[in-house]
């Protein structure tokens with residue numbers, strides 16, 4: 287018997303006479319927190335990420351100021367002009383290591399947890415470009431901010447690869463001292479539009 | 481390999497050694513207290529935490545009760561999304577599959593993101609025997625691996641090491657396996673983390689094959705989920721060409737929406753954060769993005785044994801948050817090594833016997849590594865009633881000795897008690913004997929309990945194990961029945 291059939295048979299035998307009917311209570315919803323965008327900003331900052339709020343016509347200027355002279359890679363259809371930025375042409379990991387910054391958009395922002403979620407569509411690019419450079423500038427529209435995790439799950443397409451980001455990478459592995467920045471971008475700068 | 485550290489002594493012996501290490505006890509007390517406090521703070525933020533726990537427990541329990549169906553659905557979804565699915569009955573089969581896939585790509589090294597399942601099956605050692613180097617990329621796992629050490633906590637495996645020791649390990653060992661630590665390495669945590677970043681980046685950029693586990697596997701969409709902090713997980717899941725994920729069959733949930741309570745429960749219970757820095761999800765292969773060859777190894781290794789146990793089945797709901805370790809008064813004092821397994825603490829004390837049975841002395845000692853205080857059940861995000869399972873596993877240990885030719889002292893004592901209590905004349909005789917013993921012992925005893933009653937010190941023989949750490953009250957000189965007969969129930 288194949289390992290597959292063996293395991294499935296063992297599972298069925300183990301559960302012989304056990305009713306599969308389980309009452310699953312619905313997960314509760316967090317109470318109304320008022321101004322979601324303000325909460326989102328507060329919670330993102332809590333992770334020691336940087337947040338800049340601006341109007342739609344200021345985005346380009348804000349991004350320019352944030353990236354400065356860094357060598358920047360951008361996804362195929364960012365829709366924001368970034369001076370001297372190089373569009374991703376399927377760079378290897380080693381080539382990406384030569385970029386200091388990346389600018390992307392996001393799919394949703396979650397206020398309750400201060401999380402941004404990327405679904406890696408063309409305005410965010412493939413996963414590698416938001417991972418290797420040390421500075422990630424992420425432009426989130428205020429209209430993309432939802433209240434809590436269940437709202438985000440309902441919006442997101444599981445067929446796409448997703449990256450949920452809550453602050454810069456961090457570790458507490460050495461005497462539980464929190465250190466920001468291990469392997470992912472050491473700086474996360476969220477530009478909140480609107 | 482069964483996930484137990486080879487040659488570990490039974491819990492009481494290992495615990496005694498750990499208790500003698502004051503540095504270890506200090507590190508542990510600090511760590512468990514810090515994480516406990518953080519968790520309490522973010523859990524208090526969620527008004528309906530109890531309802532959320534019920535939902536999380538429900539989602540996992542429902543998946544387990546119909547596991548065969550969900551596994552078949554998961555397999556079909558994964559294959560539909562371009563992944564290759566393998567099934568492994570035990571550790572050896574799982575390790576062989578991983579080695580074979582790795583060799584098929586001509587790779588002699590793999591990068592790994594921390595995974596309990598691969599630690600459980602002893603994958604690193606198995607790959608090493610095949611000439612494949614497995615690099616741990618989680619900072620704590622790197623410290624453990626470079627120091628030829630054993631992990632001592634699910635969440636922070638190097639909790640028993642302080643910064644000076646970590647600096648030493650990095651300076652001594654990094655150069656042997658790759659980019660050496662810089663000469664000016666200090667023991668600042670940020671500097672040490674920086675050294676790990678440089679050391680590992682070289683490995684991430686060149687690795688062809690990566691190995692992961694998964695926190696959850698969604699049946700209806702074929703999605704795997706990895707929850708992490710450092711970004712090493714993203715590196716492993718994104719950069720290499722080939723990704724092999726070893727997933728215990730109990731990680732399955734039925735639907736994408738089922739992730740909701742779990743993704744809210746896990747970070748708050750685990751690291752005490754509203755959300756962990758990075759969560760990655762992927763469903764098979766995405767053309768042009770990430771690994772173009774994706775393998776999933778579905779692992780049994782004792783899980784179907786646990787599934788068949790009506791009381792113990794709930795242990796398979798575990799989402800490995802480690803909250804139960806941090807609140808456990810036993811874990812807090814002895815640390816993870818004494819449990820002799822990759823699964824320490826309260827969950828380890830039930831999971832190891834459930835997965836592998838209680839036939840060896842080491843595993844059989846684990847259900848006793850608890851005071852049954854119940855703190856673990858209270859914090860468990862998926863409401864595993866650990867104390868009840870512990871008691872049930874103790875019964876399993878006792879049952880496993882029923883056929884022994886030389887019975888254990890407890891078994892003899894219990895048989896004698898049953899014989900005595902079943903006959904009133906025998907009981908009266910026993911009470912007189914006990915009163916006599918009481919008079920003798922209280923005359924010899926040098927200890928008194930609060931309240932003034934005399935206590936027996938350390939008794940010889942089979943009772944030594946019990947009285948070595950406890951004061952046994954001296955038996956009263958007169959039994960209740962004797963007192964009643966003498967005073968006519970207090971009227972005389």
Ligand code: SF4
Pocket residue numbers: 749797798799800801802803804805827856859860861862863864
């Ligand atoms: S048993 Fe519960 S508290 Fe312990 S690690 Fe598992 S999920 Fe967490």
